[in-house]
Amino acid sequence: MSTSDSHGSAAGTGPRPRLTVIGTGYLGATHAVCMAELGFEVLGVDVDDSKIERLSAGDIPFYEPDLADLLRSNLDSGRLRFTSSFEEIADFGDVHFVCVGTPQRADGLGADLSHLNAAIERLAPLLRRPCLVVGKSTVPAGTAAGIARTLARLAPANHPVAEVVDAGAAVPADAAGTGPATPLDADIVRVLGGVQLAWNPEFLREGFAVADTLHPDRLVFGVASPAAEGALRAAFAPVIAQGVPVIVTDYPTAELVKTAANSFLATKISFINAMAEVCEAVDADVLTLSEALSHDVRIGGNFLRPGVGFGGGCLPKDIRAFQARADELGVGVALRFLREIDEINNRRRDRVVELVAAALDGTLAERRLLVLGAAFKPNSDDVRDSPALAVADLLARTGAEVIVVDPVATHNARRSLPGVAYSESVDGVAADVDAVVLLTEWRQFAELDPVWLGALVRRKVVVDARHALDGDRWRQAGWVYLAPGRPTGVIPSTLPQQRPFEAVAADTGAGEVTGAELAPQHAEVEAPVGGSS
Incomplete structure (x- = not known):
């Protein structure tokens, strides 16, 4: 493992690769816009034509502070474009970032990798010159190795001789890596010798995604060769030049970094919410408890604020997919605690x-x-x-x-x-x-x-x-x-005098509200209330 901040073009002085971003949802659109803001030529692709039309017109299809202004400025600069053509991105890109969604499966807790597999299977047969494919989607450990095998099998740049035999015709010039040169070919991409894979998990916080992309707290590179590391460093040269730590590792460790991080954050949130349950039982104050804990440098205060629990498109589905993958690997007992984390969250x-x-x-x-x-x-x-x-x-x-x-x-x-x-x-x-x-x-x-x-x-x-x-x-x-x-x-034992409850147009039979006794710990809701997962 390496945490070096300098490597070849990492200081921002070498040639820059041309980047593509596959999938223009929340992660993909944010990554495409921010990489263009860093000075790269970027081409985004999506199978949803409506997304491409909106993005090309300068309209972000979701809310994220500051992103819309950056989208429009980089469209105007010419550094950023969007397309629905995979053939176009294959011809254009030196480094292809795959940013498609991996939601929870409809039939279980595991991650649905169908969009990821479809994107790779559509892109790979079009890759006729050396390039780097970079996975950013959150995936179960072991996924990247399978994708690397798919690229090795389907990308023409990885077996140009076989293509000549199968096609019965001459190999196109760029299939052997000798086609139209991009600025990076002579320095880094050609060293790849074909199509290689890297895994670079994202750590975006919704509401802060622009800052998290332009100024991340770390970069994780899961690679299988020094050439892949070099190409990925070139793609992040302006970020690395800021002094951002780079952790270079293998595929499964890079995959685990994201799921482990989200599992830890979910655990911390559910821990303080579990303490809130205990505080209610003994009439203690969870906010004061949280503050006292936060002063311990071993614990810290981030993600230690009690509330109604976590949600969104990452933490809930990621901890469930992590459990499912652990079960498949025969180590489900190691992550059994995540089930309780989920249950605390829903309670x-x-x-x-x-x-x-x-x-x-x-x-x-x-x-x-x-x-x-x-x-x-x-x-x-x-x-x-x-x-x-x-x-x-x-x-x-x-x-x-x-x-x-x-x-x-x-x-x-x-x-x-x-x-x-x-x-x-x-x-x-x-x-x-x-x-x-x-x-x-x-x-x-x-x-x-x-x-x-x-x-x-x-x-x-x-x-x-x-x-x-x-x-x-x-x-x-x-x-x-x-x-x-x-x-x-x-909480007052009796409610302060309030305005009386007045029946609406339809007679509800409701009477006037009086100062009834409160029993917050044992109140019964009129209709049954069930959990939500």
């Missing part, structure tokens, strides 16, 4: 529903609830496995009227959970609300004025599932403030 969603019900006299049916957040995290429109939407769904299933507010994710949320109402702002939807439930810690939600909001709602009840609000400020404004893992001593 937090149920707990939020219980807190809301406890604040509303044990019943949610026909209550009007304002849910703040649909995206799984702020600064993102990603609702995949979103805890916020999962809780909104659970609340709606109890018979509550649910209104979900999110500044950017409502379009995706409507498709994922169509049975609730949506708004992009609190204005106009807070009237006569029985409880506010904060589930995504957008800054505009954390900065809400409790006095202003209190004048609109029917009952001043807020459940801060993300610990994003100033609880003292909200209580001083007359609100009942609840948060998972916080001491119940701060």
